[in-house]
């Protein structure tokens with residue numbers, strides 16, 4: 131079930147420079163949403179900016195949902211000015227969320243920067259429904275961009291930090307930090323972050339024989355499968371199935387389905 135409703139802004143707090151947590155009172159959406167799904171937020175009334183901005187659910191919490199976002203441009207700058215008591219129009223929940231499969235022995239979440247935004251809800255669901263809380267690799271440019279460390283610790287997750295500049299945790303990229311955890315065939319890896327990071331993380335996972343799911347981003351107009359602005363190339367060669375829509379076929383995909391070569395993610399391993 132999807133909704134298009136006015137939601138009350140409960141809080142909108144700056145957590146770190148340019149990174150905010152928006153809490154919305156949205157009972158219908160909260161009841162229907164699962165981790166990994168997203169919503170489209172109307173950032174202004176009127177014609178500019180015309181398009182809603184896609185944001186995944188960070189936490190689904192009773193009658194409320196939270197969204198963790200980074201100010202990138204005009205839309206997210208307008209979101210940062212939302213104030214408690216204001217109403218904003220939200221479309222959701224949209225897309226397919228993360229499957230929860232207790233059959234895997236280990237679950238490892240690998241987040242790059244704001245990619246952490248989709249994982250607290252997933253960590254909670256895995257902690258509740260699997261034998262152990264998931265392990266988490268939090269990677270970012272520097273310590274100021276690491277998000278949700280306290281939230282993951284509170285859920286009992288083993289958290290491994292990695293920063294490009296070594297200002298917190300190991301001086302390493304996300305894929306190297308994952309490799310150190312020695313995933314194997316009994317492991318499911320979940321990745322969200324920049325495309326190049328997701329590709330390198332999925333390479334490490336697949337080489338280890340692990341399952342790997344990625345949560346993709348794409349420019350979106352409708353969020354609902356109609357406009358095709360969000361298509362990405364898949365590994366399926368059949369006509370009509372080669373391009374997949376991130377909004378309705380994803381945003382969560384098995385990495386085997388994504389044609390990483392087509393997404394300009396070449397790298398020197």
Ligand SMILES: Cc1cc2nc3c(=O)[nH]c(=O)nc-3n(C[C@H](O)[C@H](O)[C@H](O)COP(=O)(O)OP(=O)(O)OC[C@H]3O[C@@H](n4cnc5c(N)ncnc54)[C@H](O)[C@@H]3O)c2cc1C
Pocket residue numbers: 168179183184185186187197198199200201202203204205206207244247248346347348349350381
């Ligand atoms: C399914 C989905 C879930 C997302 N969840 C989150 C989230 O939880 N937190 C978060 O901070 N961001 C998330 N994003 C990205 C977020 O939607 C964009 O950062 C936002 O739309 C930018 O809007 P803007 O008006 O501020 O920037 P714009 O002025 O539109 O653009 C500024 C910059 O951001 C880039 N950008 C614009 N739209 C997107 C987009 N959809 N994806 C990636 N880059 C974009 C532009 O290319 C440009 O470089 C998600 C995107 C998708 C598709």
Ligand code: FES
Pocket residue numbers: 349350351352353354355356357358359360361375376377378
């Ligand atoms: S955003 Fe319109 S089809 Fe995906």
